[in-house]
Amino acid sequence: MSKTLFYIILGIITVIAPFAFPAFQTQLATLWLMIIVAQSWDMTGGQMGYNSLGNIFFYGTGMYVAAVVTIGLVYPVGEYTGAAGGGIYTFTPDEYFLGMALSIPAAGIFCALCAFIIGYVTFGLRGPYFAIGTLGVAIAGGEMVSNWDWIGGGQGISMPSYPYNFDQFKTVIYFLYAILGIALFFFCRWLYQTRFGAAINAIRDDEGKAEAMGIHTMRYKLIAWAISAFFVGAAGAISAFQLIHFEPLETAYQTINLGIFMVVCVLLGGKGTLWGPVIGAVMFHVFKELTWNYFLGWQWVALGALIVVVVVFFQDGLMGYLKYKRPEWFGIAVDTKEAKV
Amino acid sequence: MSTIIDVSSVSKSYGGVKANTDISLTVETGGITGLIGPNGSGKTTLFNSIVGYHPIDEGSIKFEGQEISKKLVPEIARLGLLRTFQQTRIYGEMNCVENMLISLPHRKLSLTDAFKKNTRADRDKAEQFLDFVGLYEKRFLQAGSLSFGQQKLLEFAMALMNEPTVLLLDEPTAGINPTLINGLIDRLKRANSEFGITLFIIEHNMRVIMNMADKIYCLAHGEMLAEGTPAEIQDDQRVIDAYLGAH
Ligand SMILES: Nc1ncnc2c1ncn2[C@@H]1O[C@H](COP(=O)(O)OP(=O)(O)O)[C@@H](O)[C@H]1O
Ligand SMILES: [Mg+2]
Numbered sequence: 001m002s003k004t005l006f007y008i009i010l011g012i013i014t015v016i017a018p019f020a021f022p023a024f025q026t027q028l029a030t031l032w033l034m035i036i037v038a039q040s041w042d043m044t045g046g047q048m049g050y051n052s053l054g055n056i057f058f059y060g061t062g063m064y065v066a067a068v069v070t071i072g073l074v075y076p077v078g079e080y081t082g083a084a085g086g087g088i089y090t091f092t093p094d095e096y097f098l099g100m101a102l103s104i105p106a107a108g109i110f111c112a113l114c115a116f117i118i119g120y121v122t123f124g125l126r127g128p129y130f131a132i133g134t135l136g137v138a139i140a141g142g143e144m145v146s147n148w149d150w151i152g153g154g155q156g157i158s159m160p161s162y163p164y165n166f167d168q169f170k171t172v173i174y175f176l177y178a179i180l181g182i183a184l185f186f187f188c189r190w191l192y193q194t195r196f197g198a199a200i201n202a203i204r205d206d207e208g209k210a211e212a213m214g215i216h217t218m219r220y221k222l223i224a225w226a227i228s229a230f231f232v233g234a235a236g237a238i239s240a241f242q243l244i245h246f247e248p249l250e251t252a253y254q255t256i257n258l259g260i261f262m263v264v265c266v267l268l269g270g271k272g273t274l275w276g277p278v279i280g281a282v283m284f285h286v287f288k289e290l291t292w293n294y295f296l297g298w299q300w301v302a303l304g305a306l307i308v309v310v311v312v313f314f315q316d317g318l319m320g321y322l323k324y325k326r327p328e329w330f331g332i333a334v335d336t337k338e339a340k341v
Numbered sequence: 342m343s344t345i346i347d348v349s350s351v352s353k354s355y356g357g358v359k360a361n362t363d364i365s366l367t368v369e370t371g372g373i374t375g376l377i378g379p380n381g382s383g384k385t386t387l388f389n390s391i392v393g394y395h396p397i398d399e400g401s402i403k404f405e406g407q408e409i410s411k412k413l414v415p416e417i418a419r420l421g422l423l424r425t426f427q428q429t430r431i432y433g434e435m436n437c438v439e440n441m442l443i444s445l446p447h448r449k450l451s452l453t454d455a456f457k458k459n460t461r462a463d464r465d466k467a468e469q470f471l472d473f474v475g476l477y478e479k480r481f482l483q484a485g486s487l488s489f490g491q492q493k494l495l496e497f498a499m500a501l502m503n504e505p506t507v508l509l510l511d512e513p514t515a516g517i518n519p520t521l522i523n524g525l526i527d528r529l530k531r532a533n534s535e536f537g538i539t540l541f542i543i544e545h546n547m548r549v550i551m552n553m554a555d556k557i558y559c560l561a562h563g564e565m566l567a568e569g570t571p572a573e574i575q576d577d578q579r580v581i582d583a584y585l586g587a588h
Pocket of ligand 1: 355378387
């Protein structure tokens with residue numbers, strides 16, 4: 001089967017799925033969200049070897065940017081949040097869709113800028129210190145926002161609701177995620193074949209060597225994280241529209257849920273591979289839904305057990321296992337007898 | 342000939358260990374300069390100081406007339422002053438061609454060039470240099486699976502790919518099969534004469550360096566012991582004693 005045919009079939013499934021299984025539309029939308037955050041995480045975690053535990057910062061920040069932009073286009077934000085649902089604030093369909101069209105890219109761009117600034121400090125840290133440092137940023141971000149009354153403080157903030165019927169709303173959200181996810185996938189597929197892609201791999205494999213060879217390590221690290229942050233921020237913006245009301249600690253800057261899930265997805269599927277995060281997100285999402293439905297009360301235990309098993313026994317994930325078992329599928333030459341130096 | 346690297350009165354200590362004391366030397370443009378000395382005499386330390394690996398305690402280091410002793414490793418590498426490692430550093434998970442392509446001179450790439458794929462010409466160049474060091478047949482093998490000597494050759498090829506002005510080689514023949522050393526000497530000389538790369542070579546093996554260098558410096562106990570042409574160094578009693586004393 002040719003690759004193009006494979007992509008076409010996947011594309012058709014993507015378009016048909018929400019109509020074929022309307023009851024699962026929200027589930028499928030969440031799966032796309034997982035794919036996006038996992039794929040973005042892998043850009044720095046898998047491809048560049050910098051394991052961030054703070055990418056959820058961009059998700060939360062993306063949500064708030066979406067809210068501020070969408071509301072701010074029509075009403076003063078402080079007045080809107082101050083009323084806390086008390087006043088009558090209506091949005092016309094035009095205002096709603098304009099907010100959506102502007103705020104999703106704005107969230108991405110704002111988060112990319114944040115990554116540049118935060119990265120300038122945190123990329124001085126290596127290994128576990130980077131992971132903890134970025135986690136600190138995410139926790140601090142959540143705390144800051146929950147103390148900032150202008151955007152609703154700890155109460156959170158409400159987005160305008162979708163102007164037409166609810167079924168259509170779910171479909172729109174699904175396709176927003178799907179389009180972003182597909183764009184991200186093909187963007188990565190291209191990016192990892194460029195010299196930039198090779199350079200971030202070099203940083204992962206031996207950053208000291210990369211520096212000694214004159215690679216612009218800091219510049220490339222910042223760019224990689226900014227790209228990653230762009231997609232997470234844009235996904236956060238879509239989530240803001242999807243959830244309608246959200247608050248800072250449990251939803252936006254949810255470090256222990258989505259913030260960790262994205263890492264687990266990548267570990268399950270295989271770090272540093274194009275398909276690993278996608279496959280891992282599917283595996284994780286299925287596992288999570290099954291445990292949440294059939295082991296309610298024990299779901300966190302099951303999830304914790306899964307994380308331990310993955311980290312201890314399958315660090316390289318499914319793709320890593322396949323690479324090891326079937327190197328020829330990945331174009332890795334193993335040995336040649338004619339070789340003589 | 343003009344001076345390309347000018348080290349003057351450089352000292353460096355690690356805690357109590359004085360690894361380099363008041364070292365001065367020059368490397369001439371277009372030549373092959375040798376740095377010898379017994380194990381632990383401070384050769385690698387001096388290389389590390391030149392390429393910005395650690396701050397020096399005293400002295401000055403100039404490259405093409407510009408003070409570089411306060412610059413960072415990647416900045417110095419981007420000036421065209423490159424080094425290889427005594428412990429050999431290659432990207433073990435990637436194959437040889439990929440190792441070569443990553444070594445393209447990024448200082449000559451604009452940001453938009455960095456977001457392009459490698460060209461046919463880049464690949465040809467990679468394969469040419471792999472052929473030059475004798476690794477062409479192994480080009481698609483994972484670099485980590487090569488023998489230590491082959492990894493050294495790969496690291497040398499990667500350095501050439503980077504088009505340096507000056508290449509600092511830390512014991513390029515160590516760990517290389519003795520039957521291949523003559524071939525390597527020949528390639529080092531050709532890198533100098535054909536590609537015009539100025540070489541500054543740390544070498545433990547006296548026979549090797551005598552064969553290549555036009556000027557040799559000898560360190561002992563972190564101090565400059567002697568300098569001169571290979572013939573002068575070979576006959577220098579202090580050098581002979583230092584080497585004999587070290588064994
Ligand atoms: N990172 C380090 N920390 C402490 N001492 C070091 C370090 N590197 C080298 N030394 C010491 O400095 C001296 C010179 O070492 P080095 O420059 O590696 O010598 P050479 O390359 O000539 O064998 C030795 O005594 C060595 O033990
Ligand atoms: Mg040494």
